[in-house]
Amino acid sequence: MQPIVSKEEFVRLIDQHRPLLYKLCNLYCPSRPDREDLLQDIVIQLWKSYPNFRGESKFSTWLYRIALNTAISGLRKQKKRTGAFTPENQHWQQQDIDYRQEKEAQFKQLYSAIDLLTAIERALVMLYLEDKSYQEMEEILGINENSLRVKMNRIKEKLRKLTKEANHGIRES
Numbered sequence: 157m158q159p160i161v162s163k164e165e166f167v168r169l170i171d172q173h174r175p176l177l178y179k180l181c182n183l184y185c186p187s188r189p190d191r192e193d194l195l196q197d198i199v200i201q202l203w204k205s206y207p208n209f210r211g212e213s214k215f216s217t218w219l220y221r222i223a224l225n226t227a228i229s230g231l232r233k234q235k236k237r238t239g240a241f242t243p244e245n246q247h248w249q250q251q252d253i254d255y256r257q258e259k260e261a262q263f264k265q266l267y268s269a270i271d272l273l274t275a276i277e278r279a280l281v282m283l284y285l286e287d288k289s290y291q292e293m294e295e296i297l298g299i300n301e302n303s304l305r306v307k308m309n310r311i312k313e314k315l316r317k318l319t320k321e322a323n324h325g326i327r328e329s
Contacts, residue, residue, distance in 0.1 A: 166206055170199060173219055176286065183270060183278050184227040194227060201226045213295055220283070220296040228275040269318035277311050284308060 170177075177198060181191040202222050209218055270281055276297070283293045290301045297304070 166203060169215055169219075170202065173216060176216070176219070177223060179286075180223050180227060180282060182267075183282050184231065184275070186271070194230060197230060198223045198226045217292060217295050220288075224279045224296065228279065231275050265319055266315070269315050272318060273311065273314065277307070277314075280304065280308055280311060281315075 177195055178191075180198070181194045185191040185194050202219065205222050209215070270278055273281065279297060280293065283296065288296070290304050293299070293304050294301045299307070
């Protein structure tokens with residue numbers, strides 16, 4: 157027998173995990189309208205899947221799995237992403253900026269480098285930045301823990317190279 161799905165309980169859980177959903181949408185969509193569309197698609201998928209949530213894993217693990225699959229499958233359906241944000245087309249102004257502006261520029265640089273990663277690599281980075289353990293990542297992504305560790309090391313190196321290239325471009329400007 158299926159458990160009765162409470163709309164109020166579902167809304168409460170979504171509200172509780174809203175920051176996580178916003179982060180995911182920011183990682184996968186370059187524009188605000190695209191992020192809003194993705195968020196709507198994710199919530200719809202979560203609602204459709206909610207009656208099947210059996211509580212065998214944490215709700216956040218289940219939510220991550222549904223949300224990431226929705227984001228990644230949405231990317232696959234798109235023929236071409238327009239307006240991609242790349243370090244090559246971003247002009248950084250480094251003159252007379254305070255500490256906060258410098259940190260903001262570093263975050264933008266990091267996110268522009270993350271945007272160049274594959275969908276699975278972005279998913280790993282997001283989970284890593286959320287302080288998820290490799291065991292939790294394995295549950296969410298269905299990739300064995302040892303493979304995740306190897307992939308994460310490769311991603312870190314890739315991000316170092318991408319941000320180093322972007323820093324080199326800044327100094328030449």
